[in-house]
Structure formats: C-alpha cells, structure tokens
Amino acid sequence: MESDLTDADLVSSIAAGTNASAEASLYRRFARRIEMYGMRHLGSRVAAEDLVQQVMLRVLMAIREGRLENPGSLASFVLGTCRNVTWDTRRAQIRQRAIEREAAALEDTVEPPGVTESDVRRLMGCMGRLPEREALVVRMTFLEDREVDEIAARLAVTSGNLRVIRHRALAKLAACLEGAVSQ
Amino acid sequence: MTCPSLSTAAAWVLGELEPADEQAFEEHYFACAACEARVMQIQHVLRTLHQSLPPVLTVERRRALEGRHTTIQSVPVKPGERAVIHLGPSAPIGLWVMSADLSEASRVDFEGSSPDGEVFLSIADVPFDRERGEVVLACQEHYRNLPGPTEMHVQLTATSADGTKRATHYVLDHHFQSR
Numbered sequence: 112m113e114s115d116l117t118d119a120d121l122v123s124s125i126a127a128g129t130n131a132s133a134e135a136s137l138y139r140r141f142a143r144r145i146e147m148y149g150m151r152h153l154g155s156r157v158a159a160e161d162l163v164q165q166v167m168l169r170v171l172m173a174i175r176e177g178r179l180e181n182p183g184s185l186a187s188f189v190l191g192t193c194r195n196v197t198w199d200t201r202r203a204q205i206r207q208r209a210i211e212r213e214a215a216a217l218e219d220t221v222e223p224p225g226v227t228e229s230d231v232r233r234l235m236g237c238m239g240r241l242p243e244r245e246a247l248v249v250r251m252t253f254l255e256d257r258e259v260d261e262i263a264a265r266l267a268v269t270s271g272n273l274r275v276i277r278h279r280a281l282a283k284l285a286a287c288l289e290g291a292v293s294q
Numbered sequence: 295m296t297c298p299s300l301s302t303a304a305a306w307v308l309g310e311l312e313p314a315d316e317q318a319f320e321e322h323y324f325a326c327a328a329c330e331a332r333v334m335q336i337q338h339v340l341r342t343l344h345q346s347l348p349p350v351l352t353v354e355r356r357r358a359l360e361g362r363h364t365t366i367q368s369v370p371v372k373p374g375e376r377a378v379i380h381l382g383p384s385a386p387i388g389l390w391v392m393s394a395d396l397s398e399a400s401r402v403d404f405e406g407s408s409p410d411g412e413v414f415l416s417i418a419d420v421p422f423d424r425e426r427g428e429v430v431l432a433c434q435e436h437y438r439n440l441p442g443p444t445e446m447h448v449q450l451t452a453t454s455a456d457g458t459k460r461a462t463h464y465v466l467d468h469h470f471q472s473r
Contacts, residue, residue, distance in 0.1 A: 143334065144324055226338075226345045274308075277304075282303070285338070
C-alpha cells in the first residue's frame with residue numbers, strides 16, 4: 112500500500128517518475144502536518160493553507176531536481192522548508208493580509224467546517240468532568256478571553272503554573288472528546 | 295524517540311514551549327503520524343471551544359453575538375423580577391440581562407437552582423459589566439435537551455474588595471417552541 116511506503120521510497124519514486132501516485136501520497140502524508148505548523152506559527156488558517164501549497168511545491172521541485180541529498184531525511188527537509196517559507200511569509204507581511212481575508216470570510220461564516228453542535232455538547236460534557244480548577248482555567252481562557260496574568264492572580268498561581276494547568280486540561284479534553292466520539 | 299505527551303502537543307499548539315523544546319517537538323512531529331493526530335485533536339478542542347457559547351457572557355462576547363445575529367432576544371431582568379424567554383428554531387439564542395449594583399464588585403458568583411431549592415448550576419467568578427451593572431446569561435435552543443426544570447431561580451453574589459457580599463435574586467424561565 113502507498114501508506115506503507117517509507118519516506119525514502121516516496122522520494123525515489125517521485126525522482127524516478129515511475130509512480131504517478133507517489134506525489135499524491137507525499138501530499139497526503141505531509142499536508143496536514145504543514146497546515147498545523149502554519150496554524151501554530153502564522154496564526155491563520157488561510158496563511159496555513161498558503162504555506163501547505165508553497166512548501167509542497169518547493170519540496171516536490173527539490174525531489175524532482177535531485178536536490179534532496181538524503182531521501183531518508185524527507186521529514187526534516189519538509190520541516191526546514193516550512194521554516195524558510197514561514198520566515199519569508201512573515202517578512203512579506205502576507206500573514207497580516209491573510210488574517211484580514213480570513214476576518215472578512217468569517218463575516219459570512221456561521222460555523223467553521225468540522226465543528227458541530229454535538230461536538231460542542233460533548234465538549235461541555237467533558238468540561239464538566241474536569242477538576243474544578245482546570246475547568247475554571249479553560250473557561251476563563253477560551254470562553255472569556257481573560258489574560259494569563261489575570262487568571263493566575265485569581266487562582267493565586269504563577270503564570271507558568273497556569274500554562275501547565277491549561278496544557279493538561281486541553282489534553283484531558285482532547286482525550287475525553289476522542290473517547291466520546293469512539294463510544 | 296518516544297512521542298511527546300498530549301499536554302506537550304497542547305503547549306506547542308498554543309506556542310508555549312521553550313524554543314529548544316519547540317524545535318525538538320517539531321522535528322519529531324514532522325516524522326510522526328501519531329503526533330499529527332494528537333495535534334489535530336488539540337486543534338479540534340480549540341475550534342470547538344471557539345464555537346461554544348458560555349453560559350455567562352463577557353461584554354465582548356455579547357457584543358460580537360449581537361452583531362452577528364439579528365434575531366437575538368435580550369430580556370432585561372431587575373432584582374426580584376421574573377422574566378421569560380421563548381426559544382425555537384427561529385430564535386435559537388436568548389440573553390437574560392440581569393441588572394444589579396456592581397459598582398463596587400470585584401467578583402460575582404452565579405448560582406442557579408430549581409424552584410424547590412436544589413442548586414444545579416453554580417459558576418464561580420463570572421464575567422460582569424461593572425459600568426452597566428449587568429450580568430448576561432445566554433440561553434440556547436439546544437438546552438431543550440438538558441434535564442431539569444425550565445424555571446431557574448438565580449442568585450448573583452457580588453463581593454467587593456473589602457469582602458462585603460451582596461446577593462440579588464431573579465427568576466428566569468425559558469419556553470421552547472415546538473420544532
């Protein structure tokens with residue numbers, strides 16, 4: 112199966128031009144990772160989608176032209192390309208334009224794809240199962256948009272501790288949602 | 295390398311890892327389908343939270359909500375009063391705007407109970423609008439699926455900086471139109 116191909120196999124197939132579906136496999140393997148990287152570093156879905164296109168194009172060109180010296184290090188090469196393109200993107204201030212475009216698009220959007228009313232209900236159920244302090248941190252951070260320092264002062268913890276509580280709470284919510292979906 | 299924990303994935307998504315940890319995470323993440331799935335899980339939680347309407351609204355959320363929906367009902371309620379909101383497919387969200395003297399408040403706690411006195415919703419340290427003296431509770435059409443009475447007796451307890459507490463009471467009732 113395609114998904115069983117190693118990164119090195121994919122690179123060899125694309126470079127040799129012997130497997131027409133290898134490029135599609137490469138895209139499927141890395142597109143989401145690149146998109147999440149873009150969300151993290153560019154803070155916008157539109158900018159992240161642009162990043163996917165730019166990175167995939169550069170990676171494909173590099174493979175086709177034989178510029179990827181070690182086919183086994185494909186993942187590192189993709190990451191390095193992400194970093195370079197992200198840097199270029201920031202410098203060109205594309206991020207700002209993307210955010211503006213996204214804001215305009217949101218005007219007409221009731222719900223982004225992928226989140227349903229039942230997701231929201233399940234999440235609220237999962238929040239009800241969090242320890243009180245963690246639920247409070249999630250509520251104040253993500254539902255009330257309060258600043259870290261304010262929440263930390265309210266709970267008498269340091270900002271660093273507050274972040275750790277928040278990471279744990281999000282991890283529990285993610286695990287709970289996953290469990291709720293699979294049940 | 296062992297996969298980083300879901301907590302670490304959350305920290306990365308929020309941009310709260312130290313630079314060296316971030317670099318290590320990303321090097322692993324780009325070669326790991328399992329970690330890709332973890333990051334997707336965290337993103338899904340964040341998107342869902344973003345779409346969620348909390349029971350008690352901040353001034354900013356209320357403003358954004360009222361700007362997006364023209365059919366939103368806002369029902370003012372004074373202390374000691376009773377108010378009714380009618381919800382249905384054409385009016386999925388209603389806001390109870392409870393007024394109180396909050397000029398000295400540093401914190402407000404919310405408690406909702408059934409007519410026979412059983413507390414079923416308790417929210418500490420809720421957002422409030424000090425200038426307008428308001429606490430806004432959002433009621434949504436899909437609450438029709440929740441167990442419990444439609445009539446809620448609310449107590450708001452405002453605590454001032456010197457520890458003085460002042461409680462106000464309201465009766466909020468919501469009726470659901472048939473679909």
